[in-house]
Amino acid sequence: MNPQSQGSLLLKSQLRSLTKNPVDGFSAGLVDDEDIYKWEIMVMGPPDTLYEGGFFKCHMTFPKEYPLRPPKLKFVSDVWHPNVHEDGEVCISILHEPGEDKWGYEKASERWLPIHTVETIMISVISMLSDPNDESPANIDAAKEWRTQPDVFKKKVQRCVRRSQEAAFD
Structure with missing residues (x-):
């Protein structure tokens, strides 16, 4: 079996499992029923966090080499966060x-x-x-605000939550 069909079988199995047994905090489906490699995911802002009440849409795109290589995850909704x-x-x-x-920040076991x-x-x-992990931020401005100007x-996060709610109910 070639690796590409192995990856698509694995993704079909995961999608079936998530459909039958939803997991608290998010829902998942395909962007296009013809493409198992591109998923649309709705993340519910976790309770007791600044993101509570939000409905954040993201796309997860899997490489053809999945599961040997990681997918990319990108929020479509605005999200203000040090790691986004x-x-x-x-x-x-x-x-x-x-x-x-190569920078020695992460152990191999912490990566994909x-x-x-x-x-x-x-x-x-x-x-x-x-x-949030503000030690190695993807968004330096958000990490700096998180540390020095929490209000x-x-x-900004509350604005993102509000926008996500409006978009979810449009």
């Missing part, structure tokens, strides 16, 4: 290419491993929303 690039791309260790980190699933990725994203940071 301004263009919406999520920056967390498990989405980084497998192997050693083929055992990760959409569920484990999304649980990490929900955890990231609950507890300003909170207002």
Whole structure:
């Protein structure tokens, strides 16, 4: 079996499982029923966080080499967060290419491993929303505000939550 069909079978299985047994905090489906490699995910802002009440849409795009290489995850909704690039791309260790980190910041075991699933990725994203890592930020301005101007940071996040709610109910 070629790796591409192995990846698509794995993704079909994960989608079936998430449809039958939804996981708290997010829902997942395909952007286009003909393309198993592009998913649309709705993340519910975790309770007791600044993001609570938000409905944040993202796209997860899988490489043809999945599960040997990680997918890319990008918020379509505005999200102000230290670990989300301004263009919406999520920056967390498990989405980084497998192997050693050339800067020595992450251990290989913290990076992408083929055992990760959409569920484990999304649980990490929900955890990231609950507890930002400002040590290696993707969005330096958000990390700086998070540390030095929490009230300003909170207002920006509240605006994102409000916008996400409006978009979800349009």
